[in-house]
Amino acid sequence: MNAGTQRQSIAGPAGPLECAIDGPAGEPRGVAVLCHPHPLHGGTMDNKVVQTLARAFVQLGYRAVRFNFRGIGASGGAWDAGQGEVDDALAVIQAFRAPALPLALGGFSFGGYVAAAAAARLPEGARAERLALVAPAVVNFPVPPVSQDTVLLHGEADDVVPLAALLDWARPHSQPVTVIPGAGHFFHGQLPLLKNLIVGAWHR
Numbered sequence: 009m010n011a012g013t014q015r016q017s018i019a020g021p022a023g024p025l026e027c028a029i030d031g032p033a034g035e036p037r038g039v040a041v042l043c044h045p046h047p048l049h050g051g052t053m054d055n056k057v058v059q060t061l062a063r064a065f066v067q068l069g070y071r072a073v074r075f076n077f078r079g080i081g082a083s084g085g086a087w088d089a090g091q092g093e094v095d096d097a098l099a100v101i102q103a104f105r106a107p108a109l110p111l112a113l114g115g116f117s118f119g120g121y122v123a124a125a126a127a128a129r130l131p132e133g134a135r136a137e138r139l140a141l142v143a144p145a146v147v148n149f150p151v152p153p154v155s156q157d158t159v160l161l162h163g164e165a166d167d168v169v170p171l172a173a174l175l176d177w178a179r180p181h182s183q184p185v186t187v188i189p190g191a192g193h194f195f196h197g198q199l200p201l202l203k204n205l206i207v208g209a210w211h212r
């Protein structure tokens with residue numbers, strides 16, 4: 009993301025997992041683990057939306073941890089249809105979470121599914137403080153319900169995960185959604201707005 013980004017490899021369930029860590033100037037107030045979009049469609053931890061999530065969390069005072077799913081970049085293993093990728097996220101959470109600090113999870117598109125699925129699998133007493141999901145892939149993956157304080161953002165003109173599909177997923181649980189007018193799936197030209205909305209919503 010910038011010159012201050014640290015690169016690190018941790019042991020994952022299918023091989024090493026390549027991680028990138030960004031932190032605030034002072035002591036972090038929490039740890040945020042962030043998940044990237046679909047590995048078979050060019051998704052990596054350096055995706056611009058995922059970097060925007062990292063910038064938002066660093067601004068909020070969190071240590072932001074991005075990582076490449078199995079088979080991407082320097083991460084070992086191969087695509088596992090979303091199941092092993094949730095295991096990857098849980099391994100990163102285990103490696104980077106600090107017992108004295110809150111845990112936040114975030115993700116974009118396929119990564120939104122992974123973040124929500126990983127959150128659902130964390131044991132009682134080790135739950136995430138809160139989630140931030142951007143255009144979660146509700147059309148292709150079984151995204152579980154999330155808490156109503158989840159920061160959930162979606163583009164009005166998303167042609168990958170249509171807004172109507174996201175609202176169909178959110179409606180049964182009365183899940184609040186922030187819609188960015190005119191935005192497509194990748195939020196071209198609107199990443200600064202996306203970051204500011206995440207930061208503002210988190211403060212609330």
